[in-house]
Amino acid sequence: LEAKALFSVIGMTCSACAGSVEKAIKRLPGIREAAVDVLNNKAHVLFYPSFVNVENIRETIEDVGFGATLID
Ligand code: 9UX
16 A cells, blocks of 8 residues: 655755655655655655655655655
């Protein structure tokens, strides 16, 4: 079954920032959908928990150079 996570992402200042975060999340295994919203500083992710978890996704966002906190 898929799970849903919403992250607060700190430090994105243009839409290309959001694009690079989205691309990095989508490169992980077990991601169904990733939508990064630069205006609201959010990342919405649908994923399969048997392949990837919230901390994997959070660390991936940070590896791209942004702060990430799970909010829901
Ligand atoms: Mo936009 Mo983000 O010029 O690192 S890509 S600020």
